[in-house]
Amino acid sequence: MRNGLLFFLGLFAALLITWAGIVLGSNAQLGHLAPYFDENEGKAYPENTPGIAARGLLVYDDLGCAACHTQQVRRPSYGSDKARGWGDRQSVARDYMRQSHVQLGESRIGPDLSNVGARKPAYDAEDLYKLLYTGQGGMPSYRFLFEDRKVIGEVSAKALNLVGSLAPAPGHEIVPTHRAEALVAYLLSLNNVYEYPEARPVEPAAAEKGEHK
Amino acid sequence: MTTASHAAVTAEASNIDSSARCTLSFLIASALAWLLVSGLLAVLHLVQAYDASFLAHCPIFTYGRLGAMQETASIYGWAANAGLAVALWLLARLSGSPLRSLNWACGGALFWNLGVTLGLVGIALGEGTSTSFLHLPYFVQPLLLVAYAAIAVPGVLAWTGRKQSMTFASQWYAVAALFLFPWLLSAAQVMLHFAPVRGVLQAIVEGWYVQSVWYLWLFPLALAAAYYLVPKITGRAIPSYDFSALGFWTLIVIGDWTAGRHLVGGPVPAWLVSLAIVSCALLLVHFIIVALNLRGAFSSGGPVLKFVAFGLFSYLVGGLWDAVTCMRSVAVITQFTWIDQAQTQLALTGAFSAIVIGAIYFLFPRVTGQAWPSATLITAHLFTTVIGTLGLVLSLVVAGWIQGHDLANPAVSFADIAAHTSSWLHFALAAQALLLVGNALFALHFIRLACTKPAASGVSVFAQPPAMEASAS
Numbered sequence: 001m002r003n004g005l006l007f008f009l010g011l012f013a014a015l016l017i018t019w020a021g022i023v024l025g026s027n028a029q030l031g032h033l034a035p036y037f038d039e040n041e042g043k044a045y046p047e048n049t050p051g052i053a054a055r056g057l058l059v060y061d062d063l064g065c066a067a068c069h070t071q072q073v074r075r076p077s078y079g080s081d082k083a084r085g086w087g088d089r090q091s092v093a094r095d096y097m098r099q100s101h102v103q104l105g106e107s108r109i110g111p112d113l114s115n116v117g118a119r120k121p122a123y124d125a126e127d128l129y130k131l132l133y134t135g136q137g138g139m140p141s142y143r144f145l146f147e148d149r150k151v152i153g154e155v156s157a158k159a160l161n162l163v164g165s166l167a168p169a170p171g172h173e174i175v176p177t178h179r180a181e182a183l184v185a186y187l188l189s190l191n192n193v194y195e196y197p198e199a200r201p202v203e204p205a206a207a208e209k210g211e212h213k
Numbered sequence: 214m215t216t217a218s219h220a221a222v223t224a225e226a227s228n229i230d231s232s233a234r235c236t237l238s239f240l241i242a243s244a245l246a247w248l249l250v251s252g253l254l255a256v257l258h259l260v261q262a263y264d265a266s267f268l269a270h271c272p273i274f275t276y277g278r279l280g281a282m283q284e285t286a287s288i289y290g291w292a293a294n295a296g297l298a299v300a301l302w303l304l305a306r307l308s309g310s311p312l313r314s315l316n317w318a319c320g321g322a323l324f325w326n327l328g329v330t331l332g333l334v335g336i337a338l339g340e341g342t343s344t345s346f347l348h349l350p351y352f353v354q355p356l357l358l359v360a361y362a363a364i365a366v367p368g369v370l371a372w373t374g375r376k377q378s379m380t381f382a383s384q385w386y387a388v389a390a391l392f393l394f395p396w397l398l399s400a401a402q403v404m405l406h407f408a409p410v411r412g413v414l415q416a417i418v419e420g421w422y423v424q425s426v427w428y429l430w431l432f433p434l435a436l437a438a439a440y441y442l443v444p445k446i447t448g449r450a451i452p453s454y455d456f457s458a459l460g461f462w463t464l465i466v467i468g469d470w471t472a473g474r475h476l477v478g479g480p481v482p483a484w485l486v487s488l489a490i491v492s493c494a495l496l497l498v499h500f501i502i503v504a505l506n507l508r509g510a511f512s513s514g515g516p517v518l519k520f521v522a523f524g525l526f527s528y529l530v531g532g533l534w535d536a537v538t539c540m541r542s543v544a545v546i547t548q549f550t551w552i553d554q555a556q557t558q559l560a561l562t563g564a565f566s567a568i569v570i571g572a573i574y575f576l577f578p579r580v581t582g583q584a585w586p587s588a589t590l591i592t593a594h595l596f597t598t599v600i601g602t603l604g605l606v607l608s609l610v611v612a613g614w615i616q617g618h619d620l621a622n623p624a625v626s627f628a629d630i631a632a633h634t635s636s637w638l639h640f641a642l643a644a645q646a647l648l649l650v651g652n653a654l655f656a657l658h659f660i661r662l663a664c665t666k667p668a669a670s671g672v673s674v675f676a677q678p679p680a681m682e683a684s685a686s
Contacts, residue, residue, distance in 0.1 A: 004372070004373070004380075007380075007385070007388075008392065010462070010465075011388075011389055011392055011393060011465060012396075014462075014465045014466045014469075015393055015396055015397075015429070015469070018421075018466075018469035018470055018472075019400065019421070019469070021470070022417065022421050022469070022470070022472045022473075022485070023404070023410075023414070023417065023418060023421060025482075025485075026414055026417045026481070026482055026485060027410070027414060029482050030412065030413065030414060030482070031411075031414075033412065060343075061341070061342065061343040062278075062339035062340070062341060062343070063275050063277055063278065063339070064275055064276065064277015064278045064280065064281055064341065064343060065277060066277065066343050067276055067277035067280045067281075068276065068277070070549060072478075072479045072480055074478040074479075074545075075478070078478050078541075078545055079478065079545050079620070079621065080620065080621050080622065080623045083623035084623045090478075090480070091479070091480040092480050093412055093413045093480050093481070094412075095480065096412040096413050096480065097411060097412040098412075099412065100409070101343070101409070101415065102412060102413055102415040102416050103343060104413070104416045104476070104479055104480075105549075106345065106475055106549065106553060107549055107550075107553065107554075108549035108550070108616075108620060109262075109627075109631075110627055111627060135265060135266070135269065136628070137265075137626070137627050137628030137631055138265050138627060138628065138630075138631035139265055140261070140265040140266060140269035140275070140276065141266070141269055142269070142275075143269075143270055144270065144271075144272045
């Protein structure tokens with residue numbers, strides 16, 4: 001390789017072509033996605049995340065929750081995602097179109113969280129606060145998201161109902177901080193169960209019978 | 214070998230090396246400091262992996278933040294500083310003249326390390342972006358780009374001012390790494406953080422950036438060193454050198470198409486994943502050519518050659534491993550498990566670090582004009598690197614395999630998975646600690662050499678390069 005200029009042009013072209021292929025190629029396919037309007041329900045999906053949940057995403061980001069949790073359900077015939085109750089259908093690009101920061105995640109030290117707001121039996125906020133406060137299995141406790149304070153007057157309506165060794169000292173209460181409230185609101189907003197036309201699960205059995213959903 | 218490297222032989226221990234003493238010492242010293250920081254963080258991170266309550270009360274050390282800090286310290290701290298030092302030195306050697314505009318590199322290195330330090334503090338305080346390979350907070354990213362450009366100035370000048378028009382494989386790899394990284398970094402910054410693309414495109418861009426950092430930056434930096442050191446130390450020309458250009462362009466042109474490598478089964482276009490699988494297989498051409506060209510590394514030689522040989526071994530095994538685990542039928546088990554971690558470790562600690570450490574052992578005595586004080590310390594470092602890396606990678610692979618099979622069985626709870634993998638994570642921790650001890654020895658050895666005054670007859674140390682490699686000093 002004697003020609004330096006040609007060498008640089010080659011390097012640049014290689015980078016540009018791959019970038020165009022990967023990024024512009026995907027954009028050509030996904031860029032026109034729009035919310036899906038369901039006329040029966042009179043609503044467009046995916047729904048907008050409420051403000052407090054959008055703030056919760058920032059907490060999810062800064063604590064690094066994605067180090068252990070994915071947010072992508074694989075199709076029913078691929079892996080045990082459906083059997084573990086993470087979702088009846090695979091995640092599709094449209095699920096994420098309203099999220100300001102998409103965190104698909106790379107590691108499943110803990111369960112997938114794509115549909116944590118749609119679990120059966122359903123979680124309520126209290127369950128998630130307790131989970132965050134005490135930790136469970138391989139999950140650490142995040143006590144710094146809670147405030148241990150003296151009860152002044154009546155016990156706060158937000159105070160966690162903890163018993164046994166976890167109970168606060170007498171006259172004290174454990175209440176979630178704003179960050180914990182935002183994080184839990186975000187988690188409960190994760191609810192991608194609406195069946196878009198492109199998201200109907202591919203059941204191998206149905207294909208064999210020649211059925212077309 | 215080409216004329217370029219012949220010219221370099223005659224320039225042995227000349228002012229080409231000594232003129233860059235300050236800058237290269239600073240880059241290498243910072244690299245070693247970051248290597249220790251990232252090793253320490255990696256140990257803490259692995260303790261948390263099996264004991265979730267460890268440091269759990271401490272918000273700056275959540276498992277996620279610790280992992281982000283460790284990754285940042287090892288890539289932007291250790292790998293960037295060390296890789297740039299080696300690349301600058303190689304380009305100077307192969308251009309046949311001393312580096313020019315070193316002030317730029319010095320200032321750039323200062324700001325680069327300042328940026329990485331601020332970045333780590335930012336991540337600890339919750340400013341991290343939670344983006345693979347780009348956890349650095351928004352406010353330091355532009356600084357890093359500018360600092361990088363400044364560090365690369367002497368390298369670009371060495372390339373444009375080279376004395377021979379004919380170029381050598383080392384130069385291609387070094388120049389490609391220097392030139393392409395700013396494009397990657399700026400494109401990723403804009404598309405992910407400053408004007409983020411919408412929806413899953415973010416995940417696709419993230420995948421593109423991660424694979425680009427490997428294939429267009431870190432691996433080329435390591436290969437630049439390997440292509441220089443192997444013929445230099447063995448004293449034999451590179452066999453089948455004609456193929457090296459094909460190997461180079463295969464890596465540069467195909468490497469990036471593996472962007473969908475970690476998105477198998479995800480909510481992304483299926484062609485992206487298929488393309489990644491095909492590209493991983495096509496890249497085997499590159500790995501075969503590297504193996505063919507650099508097989509001399511596996512002949513007998515001193516510790517420098519052994520470091521390079523171990524690095525190349527990791528590189529080749531990693532390439533093959535990648536081609537196997539990205540296939541859909543394998544990824545259904547291995548994806549999202551410790552096996553992904555094992556691959557990262559094999560590529561970074563094994564392939565990149567071993568080759569670059571070998572290069573530092575080779576270049577630093579030449580830059581300072583005196584030999585390493587102790588051959589025993591070098592041998593000890595070699596052993597800890599080889600055993601530590603193999604132990605770490607193998608225990609993570611076993612842990613990942615168990616984890617993958619448990620995940621596939623919905624009856625196994627996450628608490629059970631943690632219990633099943635726990636003992637293997639202990640092994641991984643021991644290996645990581647061993648690596649840290651070895652790297653600490655390396656840092657001490659480096660300080661000892663850097664603090665001794667140059668001998669009056671420093672040049673005589675390098676009278677017989679081949680003999681010197683054999684005695685490791």
